[in-house]
Amino acid sequence: MTALSTLIALCPPPTVVPPAPDWSQVEGALSTGLPQDYKELITTYGPGQFCGFITLYQPHAPSDWADLNGPIPVRLRGQIEEVRQAARHPWQLPHSPDNLFAMGVTGNGDYLFWVTQTADTPDEWTVAVNEALRAPWFTYDGPLTEFLVNVLNGTTSVPMFPKDLLDHGPAFTPSTLESSTQSAAARTSVNTRTIRDWASANGHNLPERRRIPPEIIEAWKQENPS
Structure with missing residues (x-):
């Protein structure tokens, strides 16, 4: 049984998905091949979120926030070292930024990367x-x-993912790319640590490993409109 067939049994895809992109054109624009499992995954599921939390970038998405061919993957790669060097105590990077290709985002502002050491x-x-x-x-x-x-069957626990990720079981929620990426953009356009610190200082009970509720993000935005 392949990983995709296991995922389909665990988390059924929608019955109707948008047409698959022209993968040769996508890879030509990126000047790199892409993993076969990713291409099959996008073709099978289309745009949407796993557990209402994980959004994968899609080729030629209408929003820059989740366009695999857009500026975000390149921008994030450039910002990794900038953020590290700006810290009071810079941390050790497990991978060279040159070997990281952003391909997803979560509702809490976690980024998913491919590690492309074997380009x-x-x-x-x-x-x-x-x-x-x-x-x-x-x-x-x-x-x-x-x-x-x-992740969805509970075998792998990602430390920065919320503890309640699987409370309602694994699921895939299809969506238009506009709606899913606008939601991701609203959550990830600012460092989530900033929002958590603000929430704590203003009396909001926000456990570390829980999703940041939309109302908390909106309240933060109201007080920080810039």
């Missing part, structure tokens, strides 16, 4: 997860679909 063999790329480009980092030594299977 010419994308099927060997592994997965790294990071909170807002800061420490800590979590690395999964396997491909993306396998990572999703193990």
Whole structure:
């Protein structure tokens, strides 16, 4: 049984999905091949969220916030070292920024990356997860679909993911790219640590490993409109 068939049994995809992109065109624009499991995953599921939390970037998405071919993956790669050097006590990076290719985001501002040390063999790329480009980092030594299977069946626990991620069981919620990426953008356009610190200072009970409720984000935005 393949990882994709296991994922489908665990977390059924929608019955109707948008047409698959022209993968040769996508890879040509990126000047790199992409993992076969990712291409099959996007073709099978289309846009949406796993457990209402994990959004994968899609080729040629209408929003820059989740466009695999857009500016965000390149921008994030450039910001990783900037954020590290700006810290009072810079942390050790587990991977060179040159070997990180952003391909997903969560509702709490965690970024999902491919680790592309073997650039010419994308099927060997592994997965790294990071909170807002800061420490800590979590690395999964396997491909993306396998990572999703193990996260959604509870085998793999990602330290920065919320403890209640699977409280309602694994699920995939299809959405338009506009709605899913606008939600991700609203949550990740600012460091989530800033929101958590603000919430704590203003009397909001926000456990570390829980999702940041939308109303907390909106309250923060009201007080910090810039």
